[in-house]
Amino acid sequence: MAIPPAVNRPVGTIERAIExxxxxxxxxxxxxxxxxxxxxxxxxxxxxxxxxxxxxxxxVEDDNEYxxxxxxxxxxxxxxNKYRLYDEAKPRVDELAEETEEKIWCAVEEHGRxxxxxxxxxxxxxxxxxxxxxxxxxxxxxxxxxxxxHLPDSQITETIDRHGLPGRxxxxxxxxxxxxxxxxxxxxxxxxxxxxxxxxxxxxxxxPITDENDTAIGAISVSGPASxxxxxxxxxxxxxxxxGVVNEIGINMAHP
Amino acid sequence: MAIPPAVNRPVGTIERAIExxxxxxxxxxxxxxxxxxxxxxxxxxxxxxxxxxxxxxxxVEDDNEYxxxxxxxxxxxxxxNKYRLYDEAKPRVDELAEETEEKIWCAVEEHGRxxxxxxxxxxxxxxxxxxxxxxxxxxxxxxxxxxxxHLPDSQITETIDRHGLPGRxxxxxxxxxxxxxxxxxxxxxxxxxxxxxxxxxxxxxxxPITDENDTAIGAISVSGPASxxxxxxxxxxxxxxxxGVVNEIGINMAHP
DNA sequence: CCACTGATTCAAGCTACTCGAACAAAACAC
DNA sequence: GTGTTTTGTTCGAGTAGCTTGAATCAGTGG
Numbered sequence: 001m002a003i004p005p006a007v008n009r010p011v012g013t014i015e016r017a018i019e020x021x022x023x024x025x026x027x028x029x030x031x032x033x034x035x036x037x038x039x040x041x042x043x044x045x046x047x048x049x050x051x052x053x054x055x056x057x058x059x060v061e062d063d064n065e066y067x068x069x070x071x072x073x074x075x076x077x078x079x080x081n082k083y084r085l086y087d088e089a090k091p092r093v094d095e096l097a098e099e100t101e102e103k104i105w106c107a108v109e110e111h112g113r114x115x116x117x118x119x120x121x122x123x124x125x126x127x128x129x130x131x132x133x134x135x136x137x138x139x140x141x142x143x144x145x146x147x148x149x150h151l152p153d154s155q156i157t158e159t160i161d162r163h164g165l166p167g168r169x170x171x172x173x174x175x176x177x178x179x180x181x182x183x184x185x186x187x188x189x190x191x192x193x194x195x196x197x198x199x200x201x202x203x204x205x206x207x208p209i210t211d212e213n214d215t216a217i218g219a220i221s222v223s224g225p226a227s228x229x230x231x232x233x234x235x236x237x238x239x240x241x242x243x244g245v246v247n248e249i250g251i252n253m254a255h256p
Numbered sequence: 257m258a259i260p261p262a263v264n265r266p267v268g269t270i271e272r273a274i275e276x277x278x279x280x281x282x283x284x285x286x287x288x289x290x291x292x293x294x295x296x297x298x299x300x301x302x303x304x305x306x307x308x309x310x311x312x313x314x315x316v317e318d319d320n321e322y323x324x325x326x327x328x329x330x331x332x333x334x335x336x337n338k339y340r341l342y343d344e345a346k347p348r349v350d351e352l353a354e355e356t357e358e359k360i361w362c363a364v365e366e367h368g369r370x371x372x373x374x375x376x377x378x379x380x381x382x383x384x385x386x387x388x389x390x391x392x393x394x395x396x397x398x399x400x401x402x403x404x405x406h407l408p409d410s411q412i413t414e415t416i417d418r419h420g421l422p423g424r425x426x427x428x429x430x431x432x433x434x435x436x437x438x439x440x441x442x443x444x445x446x447x448x449x450x451x452x453x454x455x456x457x458x459x460x461x462x463x464p465i466t467d468e469n470d471t472a473i474g475a476i477s478v479s480g481p482a483s484x485x486x487x488x489x490x491x492x493x494x495x496x497x498x499x500g501v502v503n504e505i506g507i508n509m510a511h512p
Numbered sequence: 513c514c515a516c517t518g519a520t521t522c523a524a525g526c527t528a529c530t531c532g533a534a535c536a537a538a539a540c541a542c
Numbered sequence: 543g544t545g546t547t548t549t550g551t552t553c554g555a556g557t558a559g560c561t562t563g564a565a566t567c568a569g570t571g572g
Contacts, residue, residue: 007307008552012528013269013560014308025334033518042562047520052266056274057367057391060335064519068335070364070371073389076329078281079316083326111318117326133313133327264521268559269529288550298531303551320550 016041017049021058021068029065083108083117085209085218088252090118092245093220097122100238102224105130107143109151109216112159114144117218126224128199139179140168142194142206143219149186150208150216156183171196191239192219196226203229207242209249217253220246272297273305277314277324285321332389339364341465341474342373344508348501349476353378356494358480361386363399364473365407368415370400373474382480384455395435396424398450398462399475405442406464406472412439427453447495448475452482459485463498465505473509476502 016039023038024030030038036046050066053059057071080086089106096104101122107114114136130136138144138159148156165174173179186192194204204223208216222238223229229238272295279294280286286294292302306322309315313327336342345362352360359381363370370392386392394400394415404412421430429435442448450460460479464472478494479485485494 007304007311009304009528010308010311011269011273011304013267014273014305015312017267017270017273018312018314021331025331028334028338031518032520043518044520044522044563045561048265048267048560049270051264051520052270055266056271058274060366067338068331070332070335070339070366070373070389071391072328072335073332073371073373074391075277075281075324075389076326076332077387077389078284079324079326080329082323086326086329115316115326118329131313131327132330133316133325135313135316265559289548299549300532300551300553301530304529307551 017053020046020049020053024059024066024068029067031064031066035066080117085249085253086117088249089209089218089220092249093118093120096120096220096222096241096245097125100222100224100241101125102222102229103128105143105221105223106218107136107147107221108218109138109147110135112138112162114138114141114147114219124224124228126202128202128223136198137163137166137168139165140172141198141221142192142204142223143221144206145182145186145192145194146206146208146219146221147216149183149192150210150214152215168198169196169200173197189239191242193234194221194223201226203234205229205234205238205242207239207246209246209253211250212254220249273309276302276305276309280315280322280324285323287320287322291322336373339373339474341505341509344505345465345474345476346374348505349374349376352376352476352478352497352501353381356478356480356497357381358478358485359384361399361477361479363392363403363475363477365394365403366391368394368418370394370397370403370475380480380484382458384458384479392454393419393422393424395421396428397454397477398448398460398479399477400462401438401442401448401450402462402464402475402477403472405439405448406466406470408471424454425452425456427451429453445495447498449490450477450479457482459490461485461490461494461498463495463502465502465509467506468510476505 019039020035023035032043032047032050035050036043039046050059054061057069059066060069085108093104093106097120101124103122103125104120105116106118107116116130116132116134119132136144138148160176165179167174173182191205191207196202202223203226204221206219206221209218211217220242222242275295276291279291288299288303288306291306292299295302306315310317313325315322316325341364349360349362353376357378357380359378360376361372362374363372372386372388372390375388392400394404416432421435423430429438447461447463452458458479459482460477462475462477465474467473476498478498
């Protein structure tokens with residue numbers, strides 16, 4: 001979704017703190033001055049923010065250089081324990097990113113929507129709105145459609161009723177009948193495509209990870225620029241690669 | 257490193273936000289009302305905080321219940337990667353788990369406490385409270401004591417002053433003098449034992465990974481049921497095994 | 513030695529965070 | 543069914559406390 005979950009009056013202080021974390025995630029390390037330039041506020045303010053975060057071990061200070069603290073793992077673990085799939089999928093996703101050099105996502109279904117639980121980027125992978133923890137409409141992207149198609153019909157209907165079929169690009173499927181046709185096609189071939197339905201110029205393939213009842217517990221997708229993901233690469237090579245991986249994960253999940 | 261991080265004028269807003277995360281870590285899930293009772297502030301304030309955090313995927317809202325979001329993993333991974341030790345230790349820890357069939361942990365020191373940066377479980381390994389990212393008192397477990405004993409005396413004193421010696425089981429060392437004796441013993445033999453000092457019925461051995469100055473940069477431990485970890489296995493075999501591994505890691509860390 | 517860059521402190525001003533009241537919606541009692 | 547209670551949510555107003563810029567240290571290089 002990237003529907004900005006517009007909160008009424010967000011607390012600016014919290015958002016700025018998150019901005020610091022984001023910057024450190026991207027740059028690994030930063031000084032007060034460097035962060036000040038990024039945040040566009042007084043240096044003393046940045047200083048106070050970073051000291052406060054460091055005092056709580058969210059940041060670690062070393063010789064005036066700040067980094068993210070490992071305490072985040074503490075919180076992350078709690079959140080991750082909801083998804084057994086994570087441990088199984090992570091190494092495969094990393095491998096796929098290495099191999100395809102594109103962006104790989106692993107997503108699960110939760111309350112009729114998708115959650116990106118892990119992503120890895122290959123050498124040439126594109127940056128989109130997507131990020132770990134983001135929640136999406138299932139019908140808007142490849143992994144989501146792969147999941148949707150491998151749910152019981154009743155659950156699909158329920159999901160559509162509950163969330164509707166909001167559009168995102170002109171290509172997004174917003175018609176119920178059209179979506180059902182698409183679902184049938186996905187079921188036949190075993191995986192889903194995304195032709196600029198979530199982001200203009202972006203193509204993707206998604207394959208479902210299924211349990212012993214052939215019901216989806218998640219999905220993995222490869223996405224990249226439409227110019228690169230086309231022809232036999234998109235139609236044959238990537239699907240074959242993906243199907244092998246999701247099969248393996250599915251088996252490992254069934255026999256721990 | 258990691259001296260008392262007494263910050264001059266901490267930003268209250270940030271500290272309260274962290275308080276929310278802490279509460280959710282402990283309770284897994286909470287509503288606005290529940291959190292308000294905990295935070296002791298206006299309900300509208302809590303509401304605004306949680307909405308802001310949720311808008312940034314740090315929290316996930318479901319039917320008025322909030323949980324920690326997996327976005328924390330995003331940050332946690334970055335933080336873990338800064339410990340070069342992780343890459344070096346992970347394969348050895350996996351091997352040890354395979355070989356001993358018990359639970360293996362790798363921990364490092366941060367801010368006078370230990371952080372479990374990686375764990376692997378063997379065929380028969382036990383489940384305890386411990387998990388990746390978990391923060392512990394150094395004096396309460398084998399790996400922690402191994403680290404503690406291989407720090408400069410000044411830093412040991414500082415750590416004890418800052419965190420005290422809280423108990424956990426009746427066996428936990430809570431007396432300063434007794435701890436210093438234990439430290440001497442650990443220094444003599446080169447590794448530490450844990451006799452039900454962290455969990456009743458659990459024994460463990462921990463050996464420090466040291467740098468060229470013989471200062472600990474981390475530790476590895478083997479833990480299992482007291483009934484299985486005893487006698488020569490506990491006293492001789494496991495320590496020998498551990499020492500070989502930590503030596504190797506130490507050397508690899510020194511000569512990358 | 514001085515100039516320069518960076519972190520850190522502090523008083524003062526004003527932003528924006530907190531509060532409480534009011535509203536809507538749901539759950540529950542009777 | 544109606545009233546009662548308990549949720550989450552919105553909004554105006556007031557002031558706590560966040561932001562700021564200048565001043566002070568600390569460390570580097572010329």
